């Protein structure tokens with residue numbers, strides 16, 4: 001067993017402990033202080049950094065008018081819209097069911113837009129044929145820009161609005 005030095009004995013008498021113990025306590029305190037500082041800095045940085053939700057743009061190009069045959073309904077399920085071309089012009093419908101938000105489907109053989117969730121049915125103008133959906137499909141803005149049709153899902157328009165091209 002290691003013999004204690006005179007200095008160690010004196011320090012113990014003075015209540016100061018051994019140098020190893022003091023060094024350990026000092027380093028522990030420094031480590032705790034550092035950890036608290038880093039944690040606090042992380043919380044402040046998290047608070048300052050903006051929380052931005054990156055969502056896809058609501059306005060997007062769907063193609064040139066000539067790509068849409070007269071009297072057609074073209075579904076873009078990825079972007080949840082229908083582009084309808086009539087003999088008069090174009091309009092766009094949201095494909096989101098007005099009941100609980102399921103994505104509807106264009107049933108070409110029956111010429112209806114049907115919701116697979118609870119059976120609502122809409123005509124090609126978005127008009128409600130059968131519930132439980134309480135309202136017609138939303139008619140959304142469509143415009144011509146640089147030869148391309150642009151649909152904007154954030155802008156609802158009158159139910160008889162038509163883009164004449």
Ligand code: FES
Nearest residue numbers: 097099100115118
């Ligand atoms: S979500 Fe379409 S009928 Fe319920």
